[in-house]
Amino acid sequence: MTEDKKRGFAGGLTDYGDPDFAAYLRRSFARSMGYSDEMLGRPIVGITWTASGFNNCHRGVPELIEAVKRGVLAGGALPLDFPVTSLGEVYLNPTSLLYRNLMAMDVEEMIRAQPMDAVVLVGGCDKTLPALIMGAISAAKPAIVLATGPMSTGRHKGERLGACTDCRRFWAQYRAGIIDDKQIHEIEGNLATTQGTCAVMGTASTMAILAETLGLMLTGGAAVPAVHADRLRQAEASGLRAAGLVGSDLTFDRLITPASVENALRVLLAISGSTNAVVHLAAIFGRLGLELDPDLLNRISDETPVLVDLKPTGAHYMEDLHAAGGAPAVLRALRDSLHLDVCGVTGKTLGALLDESDPWVDPAVVRPLDDPISPQGGLVALSGSLAPKGAILKRAAASPDLFEREGRAVVFTSLDDLARRIDDPDLDVTPDDFLVLQNAGPLASGMPEAGYLPIPAKLARAGVKDMVRISDARMSGTAFGTIILHVSPEAALGGPLGLVKQGDRIRLSVAERRLDLLVAEDELARRRAAFQPPAGIDGTRGWRKLWRDHVLQAEQGCDLDILRAVSGKDRSA
Structure with missing residues (x-):
């Protein structure tokens, strides 16, 4: 057996040209941390330390890690926590998405470089769970996800x-x-009063539920509140299972299959999850050589009702979903339309796990199929002359009376332009217009959550609560409105969105899945010839240069092209 294949401290030795010396030196330094011979001989379970003074959502991570360690030790392995990038959603400039791939690279390289036989991925805040999963896929070592849990109301x-x-x-x-x-x-002072992620079906909660659906965490682990004792028990059980994963082939790159991808999309639509999940799932699937097919998304959306009555599309909160039965209750409701033979980190099939789960459900929170919140799924993918490579609309959080209409474009050419003019009392805008934001995509601005364009102040004061809004940006999963996002190609690349002028006519048809710019082709050709790209993200050095040189568009998850798998058969690229 080569050194690379050995477990625990004997695995993945530092290369000095003398493996025996490397092992001797490593044991010597490990002994300085007070480990006994018995502990030095155990396999190692790594635990990601994602706590930070700039991350309120992860305030409980230190306590979770202590609980994970109990489980790892009970399973006969040695727990070692290690720091990785921490992404606190509201503290990052210009946007957290700009750093998701950096965190994914950090996670991948630290799992690969350090001697660990399995890893517990602890995190919760919006971009953290996708980054952890992306990194673990590419590292191809046994892993398990532990979410920090939602905050209480x-x-x-x-x-x-x-x-x-x-x-x-x-x-x-x-x-x-x-x-x-x-x-x-x-x-x-009363909106966020405990540790944990957003209390509603935002991006963090959506991604936790999808991680559970994909079989990447223990059953019931997505919805447990951050302050609940069950969250610590979930952490301990995750540590125990991680120890049991040592030496197994239950790695994320093997567990995520086309069948589990379809399950994840169906659950995303049934929970009316965050639009950000489409970007993150596309990035996750891309690490496996898989694509997120918008036609498949629409087909599943048309046949999958919204069952979960949570804000922003319903009345309840994540703590209510936990009390109502959690993600297993949703999965059981969808059972007949899921692939039940997929396997997760437990080693059991989804069907077997659902058979074992508590059958109780609160129908006020997780509706039965014959009494849904909506007969169709929460999201719909659009395409057309304004979005040749796609766009996304959260129709469950939108106004149906705005779904089929034509409007005049009121254009904002940048985030600064939006901030400067949106509340100008002289702004030429009516409730029937379409607000269009340009240059808020991945290359231009790092794709911030700016797609939730505010209603112009003078219209808001007149009682207008919703308008059609279009951009190449994202929006928070907690937001509500008729908001078309992720328009691709982005404006900064000279896509049609970047050619829209004040007063142009735009047609939206949710029924036809269309978003079209009603401008003659010869006029668009003149505009393309005169197009000048914006300065965009400063890409002169470091991480931002890598972003500028390699970031992909929304339909490919805004991952870096150098991090995606070449094909479904080559998952190591």
Whole structure:
């Protein structure tokens, strides 16, 4: 057996040209940490340390890691935590997505470089779970996901509040002049009152549920609140299972298959999950040489009802979903349309796990198939002359009366232009217009969550609550509105979105899955010839240069081209 194949501290030795010396030196330094001979002989389970003073969602990570260590030790392995990039959603400039791939590279390389036989991937905040999964796929070592869990709701004057759907609702009221400075300050202090990720079906909760669906975490692990004792028990059980994964072939690159991909898409639509999940799933699948097919997404959406009554499309919060039966309750409701023979980190099939799960469900939170929130899935993919390579709409969080219409484009050429003019009382805009934001895509701006364009102040004060909004940006999974996102190619590449001018006519048809720019081709040809790309993300050095040189568009998950698998058969690229 070569050194590379050995377990524990004997695995993946540092290369000094003398393997025996490398092993001797490593044992010597390991002994300086106080490990006994018995511990030095155990296999190693790594644990990602994603806590940071800039990441409120991960405030509970240290306690989770201690619980994971209990499980690892009980399983006969040695737990070693190690730091990786921590992505605190609201603390990163210009946007957290710009750093998701950096974190994925960090995770991949640290798993590969350090002597660990399995790894527990601890994280929760929006881009963290995708980054952990992407890195673990490429590292191809046994792994298991442990989500930090959603925060609990707060209270304000008798009303239950949860970040961040309620924060957006109150901010819209503040912009409309319905509430004043004192009230918004009071609300600010009651929106996020515990550790954990957003309390609604935002991106963090969506990705946790999809990780469970894909079989990458233990059953029931997605919805447990961050402050609940069950979260610590889930951590301990995850550590125990990670020890059991040592030497197995249950690696993410083998567990995620076309069948489990289809399951994930169906669950995404049934929970009316975040639009960001489409970008993250495309990136995850791309690590395996797989594609996220928009036609498949639409087909599944048309036949999959929305079953989960959670904000932003319903009334409840993630802590209610946990009490209602969690992700297993959703999976059981969809059982007849899922591939039940897929296998996960437990080594059991999805069908077997559902047979073992508690059959109780609260139908007020997880609706039965014959009484859905909506008869169709939460998301729909669009294409057309304005979005040749696609766009996405969260129709479950939109206004149906805006689905079939033609409107005049009110164009903002950048995020700065939007901030400068959106509340100008002289802005030429009506409720029937389409707000268009350009140059907010991956190359131009790092694709921030700016697609939730605010209703112009003068319209908000007049009672307008929704308009058609179009951009190459993303939006928070906690947001509500008729908002068309991820338009590709992005404006900065000279895609049709970048050619839209003030006053152009745009046609939206959700029924036909179309988004079209109603401008003559000869005029568009003149505009293309005169097109000048914006400066975009500064790509002169370091990580941002890698981003500028290698980032892909939204339909390929905004991953770096150098990190994707070449094909479904070659999963090591």
